[in-house]
Amino acid sequence: MASSDVVQYRSPARRLVEILTVVFLAVYLVWTVLPLFIMFVSSFKDLLEAFKLPPTGDWAGAWVFFDFTPTVQHYVDLFADNNFGTYLANSIIASLGSALISVVFGAMAAYSLSRIEFRGKRDLFFWIISTRMAPVVAVMVPLYAIFRGAGLVGTLPGLILAYTTFNLPFAIWILKGFFDNVPYAIEEAAMCDGCTRFQAFREILPLVAPGIGAFLVLCVLFAWNDFLFASIIGSGGAKTLPVATKELVQPQNIQWGKIMAAGVVTTAPMMFLGLLIRRYLVTGLTMGAVRE
Amino acid sequence: MASVKLSNVWKMYGQTEAVRDLNLTCADGEFLCVLGPSGCGKSSTLRMLAGLEHISAGDIYFGDKRVNDLPPKDRDIAMVFENYALYPHKTVYENIANSLRLRRMDKALIDQKVKKAAAMLEIEPLLDRRPAELSGGQKQRTAIGRAIVREPQLFLFDEPIAHLDAKLRAHMRGELKIMQRDLGTTMIYVTHDQLEALSMADHVAVMHEGVLQQFGTPHEIYSQPVNEWVAGFIGEPPMNFVDCEMVEEGGSLCLTHPHFTQVLTEAQAAIVRAKDPAGQRQVRLGVRPDEIAVLAEALDEGIKARVLVTEPLGGDMLVDLALGDSKLLAKTKPDFAGQRGDECSLTFDRNRWHVFDRASGLAYF
Numbered sequence A: 001m002a003s004s005d006v007v008q009y010r011s012p013a014r015r016l017v018e019i020l021t022v023v024f025l026a027v028y029l030v031w032t033v034l035p036l037f038i039m040f041v042s043s044f045k046d047l048l049e050a051f052k053l054p055p056t057g058d059w060a061g062a063w064v065f066f067d068f069t070p071t072v073q074h075y076v077d078l079f080a081d082n083n084f085g086t087y088l089a090n091s092i093i094a095s096l097g098s099a100l101i102s103v104v105f106g107a108m109a110a111y112s113l114s115r116i117e118f119r120g121k122r123d124l125f126f127w128i129i130s131t132r133m134a135p136v137v138a139v140m141v142p143l144y145a146i147f148r149g150a151g152l153v154g155t156l157p158g159l160i161l162a163y164t165t166f167n168l169p170f171a172i173w174i175l176k177g178f179f180d181n182v183p184y185a186i187e188e189a190a191m192c193d194g195c196t197r198f199q200a201f202r203e204i205l206p207l208v209a210p211g212i213g214a215f216l217v218l219c220v221l222f223a224w225n226d227f228l229f230a231s232i233i234g235s236g237g238a239k240t241l242p243v244a245t246k247e248l249v250q251p252q253n254i255q256w257g258k259i260m261a262a263g264v265v266t267t268a269p270m271m272f273l274g275l276l277i278r279r280y281l282v283t284g285l286t287m288g289a290v291r292e
Numbered sequence B: 001m002a003s004v005k006l007s008n009v010w011k012m013y014g015q016t017e018a019v020r021d022l023n024l025t026c027a028d029g030e031f032l033c034v035l036g037p038s039g040c041g042k043s044s045t046l047r048m049l050a051g052l053e054h055i056s057a058g059d060i061y062f063g064d065k066r067v068n069d070l071p072p073k074d075r076d077i078a079m080v081f082e083n084y085a086l087y088p089h090k091t092v093y094e095n096i097a098n099s100l101r102l103r104r105m106d107k108a109l110i111d112q113k114v115k116k117a118a119a120m121l122e123i124e125p126l127l128d129r130r131p132a133e134l135s136g137g138q139k140q141r142t143a144i145g146r147a148i149v150r151e152p153q154l155f156l157f158d159e160p161i162a163h164l165d166a167k168l169r170a171h172m173r174g175e176l177k178i179m180q181r182d183l184g185t186t187m188i189y190v191t192h193d194q195l196e197a198l199s200m201a202d203h204v205a206v207m208h209e210g211v212l213q214q215f216g217t218p219h220e221i222y223s224q225p226v227n228e229w230v231a232g233f234i235g236e237p238p239m240n241f242v243d244c245e246m247v248e249e250g251g252s253l254c255l256t257h258p259h260f261t262q263v264l265t266e267a268q269a270a271i272v273r274a275k276d277p278a279g280q281r282q283v284r285l286g287v288r289p290d291e292i293a294v295l296a297e298a299l300d301e302g303i304k305a306r307v308l309v310t311e312p313l314g315g316d317m318l319v320d321l322a323l324g325d326s327k328l329l330a331k332t333k334p335d336f337a338g339q340r341g342d343e344c345s346l347t348f349d350r351n352r353w354h355v356f357d358r359a360s361g362l363a364y365f
Ligand SMILES: Nc1ncnc2c1ncn2[C@@H]1O[C@H](COP(=O)(O)OP(=O)(O)OP(=O)(O)O)[C@@H](O)[C@H]1O
Pocket: B013, B016, B017, B018, B036, B037, B038, B039, B040, B041, B042, B043, B044, B045, B082, B192
């Protein structure tokens, strides 16, 4: 097989493109990483140090940014005074719970849609994905009314249900593609080996595992970063990290230190998760296209 | 172990009739080949036997038990698929062991059985590989291994060696036949390769367009084809067909053709007269290439033909001949001296030729 390297030929234009690429990447890196960096560093400063300005506005003043005595007071306050332990738990339960439910039901529905022919299948499938076509805000009010009627507002199960409402169609849609790529003959072989239909389904799950894994992460991210549902459906008993952070902004007192610390607490787990499963995520999302 | 019986089985895919009114029996411990060209309904038949496909009409019995409504896992069959269908994420060992593990068999026993099957198929060094790291032949042997560890009551093999090279195929034919004899398990084996069918099977079922054409021993299929289609399908190189008239001449039946007149044997004439006593008949003469003797010189008593081309095959020589408008293929020895354009003379082996009704295609003998 030919190697997958792209053959490149030297030319002045090529050289220019290379330089521009590096410049672009450098700017982009600063653009994306700097805010996170400032947030991270500031969360360890007290308020006075955080707002200290250099006497003159030249580049030499930048060192002032690093001139501080580190303190973990904001983190201690967050967890001791502001109940962030509970909110962190709420975030984890809501996002993981909805991701798991979406993937379990999504995988089963996607499997059926992939394997079984029945009348109206195309319409059903379109109906499922069409639920994702309306913007979330458009359905928020009726959803709130329904949830309130059912006593689900302000509860974790309510929040999980709300996320699942939006994750499940997406799960079905994506996972169906993964199941379509697994030859049916493998399940037939499993059934001849002595599996029931359901055992045969379980038998091929490892083959769609990258897809399921990748999708699980997408679901977690969606719920973790969500603000709208959390502030409306979850308000009251099921406050999550983004909502709790928002509440640190009070009219007479914006608690910058705590906000920075809350930002770190919210971002760090997802960044860590992203690093952990980076390779998995990439293979997962491309696998559907590559397998024969 | 079980015998298998299909009675009036139909398979329809929408409007497509893949299998039409199929009746077949396979005795306990027998090796039955289902032979036919691509698309004749062989796989459909096998898949109905396995329970992977609904039976549109008719009944299938294993022994005395009607199995129409049994799922595959309750039929105690082991199938080798046309495309192997190995588990891509499992090693060869796990592929073979899977069915035993599902039966919660003892680990040590599983290990013993897998090793034994692997030894038989000569895939022991490959047990830790995954299917993606195997050659076609190795995949196929893994697929067979997966079937034979089970010791089921019925083997269903769907063209398991079709994708192998000629040499390995010849080797596997022998191996499979020995294996089936050793295990004594009933086997239904689908193939489009007549050599496989004739060399391995106890009985052959020849199918064409969803219809069973002939059921018999390999010898019967070869030497007494029931119709023109079977006669033309079986045998390599294929049988020659020449349109003739059959007429009564001086108390015996003769085949007449612009270039020859041949007399049927007494026994053959009796069969024809008994089957349909009408006078003049439009028939087709079928002679296999090796039932034609060719002489390079034009003798008076032989049938005269012209050599079109000769094809030396090492131990044999194929000679393409022109007999008026029709072409014939004859198989002779490599010392045949005729050249392109030469006149030569032929004799047909009267005892082994076949005569078919031209309209219906059915064989007189
Ligand atoms: N799932 C299906 N839907 C519609 N038609 C089908 C289906 N499967 C098979 N057929 C048709 O049924 C007929 C028989 O197919 P089958 O697979 O049994 O052939 P086969 O004898 O196994 O051929 P091959 O030697 O190529 O494997 C064919 O005409 C085929 O087009």
